[in-house]
Amino acid sequence: MHALKNDLLLKALKGEAVPRPPVWMMRQAGRYLPDYRKLCEKYSFFERCQTPELAAAITLQPVEQIDVDAAIIFSDILVVPKAMGLEVQLIENIGPVLPSPIQTEKDIARLHIPDVKDRLHYVLDAISLAKKELKERVPLIGFAGAPWTILCYMVQGKGSKTFDEARAFCFQQPAIAHRLLQMITDTTIAYLKEQVAAGADCIQLFDSWGGLLGPEDFHIFSLPYSQQIIHALKPMTPVILFAKGAWFALKEMSETGADALGVDWCIKPETARKLTDNSITLQGNLDPAKLLAPVAEIKKGVKKMLTSFGKDKYVANLGHGILPNVPVEHAKAFVEAVKEFLFQ
Amino acid sequence: MHALKNDLLLKALKGEAVPRPPVWMMRQAGRYLPDYRKLCEKYSFFERCQTPELAAAITLQPVEQIDVDAAIIFSDILVVPKAMGLEVQLIENIGPVLPSPIQTEKDIARLHIPDVKDRLHYVLDAISLAKKELKERVPLIGFAGAPWTILCYMVQGKGSKTFDEARAFCFQQPAIAHRLLQMITDTTIAYLKEQVAAGADCIQLFDSWGGLLGPEDFHIFSLPYSQQIIHALKPMTPVILFAKGAWFALKEMSETGADALGVDWCIKPETARKLTDNSITLQGNLDPAKLLAPVAEIKKGVKKMLTSFGKDKYVANLGHGILPNVPVEHAKAFVEAVKEFLFQ
Numbered sequence: 001m002h003a004l005k006n007d008l009l010l011k012a013l014k015g016e017a018v019p020r021p022p023v024w025m026m027r028q029a030g031r032y033l034p035d036y037r038k039l040c041e042k043y044s045f046f047e048r049c050q051t052p053e054l055a056a057a058i059t060l061q062p063v064e065q066i067d068v069d070a071a072i073i074f075s076d077i078l079v080v081p082k083a084m085g086l087e088v089q090l091i092e093n094i095g096p097v098l099p100s101p102i103q104t105e106k107d108i109a110r111l112h113i114p115d116v117k118d119r120l121h122y123v124l125d126a127i128s129l130a131k132k133e134l135k136e137r138v139p140l141i142g143f144a145g146a147p148w149t150i151l152c153y154m155v156q157g158k159g160s161k162t163f164d165e166a167r168a169f170c171f172q173q174p175a176i177a178h179r180l181l182q183m184i185t186d187t188t189i190a191y192l193k194e195q196v197a198a199g200a201d202c203i204q205l206f207d208s209w210g211g212l213l214g215p216e217d218f219h220i221f222s223l224p225y226s227q228q229i230i231h232a233l234k235p236m237t238p239v240i241l242f243a244k245g246a247w248f249a250l251k252e253m254s255e256t257g258a259d260a261l262g263v264d265w266c267i268k269p270e271t272a273r274k275l276t277d278n279s280i281t282l283q284g285n286l287d288p289a290k291l292l293a294p295v296a297e298i299k300k301g302v303k304k305m306l307t308s309f310g311k312d313k314y315v316a317n318l319g320h321g322i323l324p325n326v327p328v329e330h331a332k333a334f335v336e337a338v339k340e341f342l343f344q
Numbered sequence: 345m346h347a348l349k350n351d352l353l354l355k356a357l358k359g360e361a362v363p364r365p366p367v368w369m370m371r372q373a374g375r376y377l378p379d380y381r382k383l384c385e386k387y388s389f390f391e392r393c394q395t396p397e398l399a400a401a402i403t404l405q406p407v408e409q410i411d412v413d414a415a416i417i418f419s420d421i422l423v424v425p426k427a428m429g430l431e432v433q434l435i436e437n438i439g440p441v442l443p444s445p446i447q448t449e450k451d452i453a454r455l456h457i458p459d460v461k462d463r464l465h466y467v468l469d470a471i472s473l474a475k476k477e478l479k480e481r482v483p484l485i486g487f488a489g490a491p492w493t494i495l496c497y498m499v500q501g502k503g504s505k506t507f508d509e510a511r512a513f514c515f516q517q518p519a520i521a522h523r524l525l526q527m528i529t530d531t532t533i534a535y536l537k538e539q540v541a542a543g544a545d546c547i548q549l550f551d552s553w554g555g556l557l558g559p560e561d562f563h564i565f566s567l568p569y570s571q572q573i574i575h576a577l578k579p580m581t582p583v584i585l586f587a588k589g590a591w592f593a594l595k596e597m598s599e600t601g602a603d604a605l606g607v608d609w610c611i612k613p614e615t616a617r618k619l620t621d622n623s624i625t626l627q628g629n630l631d632p633a634k635l636l637a638p639v640a641e642i643k644k645g646v647k648k649m650l651t652s653f654g655k656d657k658y659v660a661n662l663g664h665g666i667l668p669n670v671p672v673e674h675a676k677a678f679v680e681a682v683k684e685f686l687f688q
Contacts, residue, residue: 159505160505161503161504161505162664164632164633164667167631167633168633168636168637168667171631171633171634171636171637171641172636172637172638211610212610213610214609214610214611214612214631214663215610215611215612215615216612217631245589245610247591247592248591248610248611248612248615265558266555266556266557266558266559266589266592267558267559267592268558268559268560268592271559271592287511287515287558287561288508289508289511289512289515290515292512292515292516293512293515293516294516297515319558320506323508323512
C-alpha cells in the first residue's frame, strides 16, 4: 500500500533495525517558523486549522524547511471537545479558553458523541490533502489528546500548571468523570480511525497532563482510556503514547500494545529503557529549552541523547514541543545532528 | 534549650521512633482559612508579611484551628529576590510578578547580597514573635526557596508551567547563571541562619521547580546550591529539602545531609522509600486535590498513605500546598485521620 520513500519512522515503530533513528519534533509545524508566523498574522487559529489548504501547507513546512523524517498534521487536541459540543477558543499567545467548562452531571448533558466525519471533516480533509502533497516523501502522523488530558481542559476551562480542578472533579464525582472519559474515548476512537482512513500513517496520543495524576489515579482515570484507544487502533496503525511526566507508569504503558512511548526530558534515557525492560520503541527527549543554547551545545546534547537511547527502537525528538522563540537554524541543527551521528 | 510540648516533628526529622507521625500541611497558613481571608481583605500580601504581628497571628492560625503538629512562618520565598534588589509584586489571585527580570550579565549588576538582618528583619521579627506566641506548643518551621527555584522567578519574571526562559537562561549563559545561583545561595545561607537565631526550630528548603530540570541539569543548576545551604545549616538545625518533581534525584538528595526529603503525590511511597534505601525521613504526599473529595475518601487516602510510608522516619503532609478552596472541615479531617491512625 505504502510506497514511502522515507519509512524510518514506521520501521522504528515496528522495532525493526534502521540505518539511523528517524527524527521529528513535537510542534514542528509551529511559531518558530517565519512562514507559519506570517499565516498567523492573516488567519486565526481555527481558520488555519479548519482550512485544509492552510493546514496542509503548515504541515509540510517543517518537512520542506527542516528536513524532518515525518510530518504531523497541523491541528489541536481541543478540536475533540469542540466537536462534542463545548465552546473552545484558542487565543493567540494566551492559550485555550473553554468559557463553559464541565462541572456537574448536568453539564455532561450538553455534550454528545459526534459524527466525526461530519464535525471533524476539516481535519480529515487536511490529512488527505497533506498526504497527497507529501507525495510519500515521509510518513504523516495523525494525533489526538488522551481522554484524561481532554478532560483536564473540559473541566478546568483553560490551561493550568496543575489542573487542580480537573483532579478534584475526578475525586469528587468519580462516576461522572468516568462517564465523561468514556464519551471522550468513544469520540477519539472514531476520530482516529477516520484519520487513518484519510491517510495518517501512524497516530500519536498526547497525554500531556498524565503526569499530574498520582500513580494510582493515573491507573484509574488515564491509562484504561488510552488503552481502549490503542486496542481499537492497533489493527489499523502504529500508535505512539506520550504521557508527559508519567515516568511511574512506563512499565504499564509498555504493556498497552502501544508501538512506542514518548518520554519527556526529566528522565534519563537509561532509566526509561530500564523501566520498559528495553522492550519498546522510545521517543524523545531533549529538553526543548536546549534548542536555545548555542549550536555546539545542541549537537553535544543530541550526541549524548543518541548514545544513551541507541540506534534501534528509537525515535529522536524533543521532550516536549519546540518553543516558539527557537531560531530556525537551531531546529535545523537538531535534525542534522541526529542524521549525522555515527553509531559505534 | 527547647522545652517543646510536642516535639514529634523534630523527633521524626532525627529519625527517632515516635508514637505516631507528626502532621502539618504546606501552605497551612493560607486562603482556605476564613480568618486568613479576612486579613487579606484588609491588608496586602506584603503588609501581612512585613507586619510581624500579622505574620505571627497568621502563622498560629492553623495550630489553633486545625491542630497541626508544627507551625511554619507565614512569608514567601520571593522575599529573597526582593531583598537582593529586584522588584517583586505579589498580586492577589494572580501570583508573583517581577517587572524587571534578570536576562543578561548587566542585570546581575543590579543585584547585591544584602545584609539580611536589615533587609529581612521583618521575617526575623515575625519568627521571634510567632515563637513567643506559640509558647513551645509545637515547633516553628522557617523556610526559603532553593536557589534554582528563586532563579526561575528572577529570570522568568512570573509564574510559569515550565519556566522555559529560566532553563534557557541556564543553557545559554551558564557562567552567569552560576554567578546568580551563588549570590542567591550566599543570601539564603545568611538568611536561614538568622531565621534559626530568631527561633526557627527547623528549616524547609522549597525547590518547587526542581523537577523541571532534566536529571543532569538538576545536578548542575540545582543540587550543588541546595547542598551548600544544607551544609551551612546542618550544625544548627534540621533541614527538610523538598524538590517537587525531582524523583530522579531522591537518592542523591538523601546523601546531601538533609534530615528529610519532601515528596509530591506523583510517586508511590514505596518507590520513594526504595529510591532512598529507606535511609531518610520522608515527608508527604497526599494529592492536595484529594482534600476536596468527601471526608470518607480523605480518611481512606490518609490510611493508605500512612500504611505505605510507615510510622517512623515519616512526616505526614500533602504532596504540595493546600488548595485555597478546601473546606476547613476537610483540612481538619486530614489532620485527625493522621492522628487517629493505628499502626499495626
